[in-house]
Amino acid sequence: KNEVEQSPQNLTAQEGEFITINCSYSVGISALHWLQQHPGGGIVSLFMLSSGKKKHGRLIATINIQEKHSSLHITASHPRDSAVYICAAQEGGADGLTFGKGTHLIIQP
């Protein structure tokens, strides 16, 4: 069973700061997901990656398969980035995800 650890649990930063959220997992995976959950409760998939790096706007996700570690970066953070960010490991193609406990991010203006 995969253990997924995220850090930090809570993060408060000023607008414009560079944000990093870390995720580590214990068992080899087929993919690593980064999800965003806004206060309204909806969950949005940000990235799904199995190697290397992906970028979407101000968001960047990286993964190191050997070290079983992934990071989510937010450049030029903005108050609208305030949300809970969740990493999740997928072991097989049809397996459900194993989730980290989430990082509650608050960006202050």
Added chain:
Amino acid sequence: DTAVSQTPKYLVTQMGNDKSIKCEQNLGHDTMYWYKQDSKKFLKIMFSYNNKELIINETVPNRFSPKSPDKAHLNLHINSLELGDSAVYFCASSQISSYNSPLHFGNGTRLTVT
């Protein structure tokens, strides 16, 4: 045009009742899932269905049963509801036969058992 829709959004019911939550996806995905988010906001897989076959089933009480009438629907039936069933339930779908297919989530159903 909603990709993954689940109903109802809120469900308040008494202990011992039987209830259902419906989920539909219009993305043509081959796999659908049910996830439970507890009061501490921790998400956990409950079921997944691939081509109408149950492929994983975590340690979920057998009071919970997924029903998939077709590839686009995965409904969740809950019998004899208990207080501990109170949570937010999310439906999701993906195309596992396609490399790099992300998950699409429904908006969640907040179940409150009194």
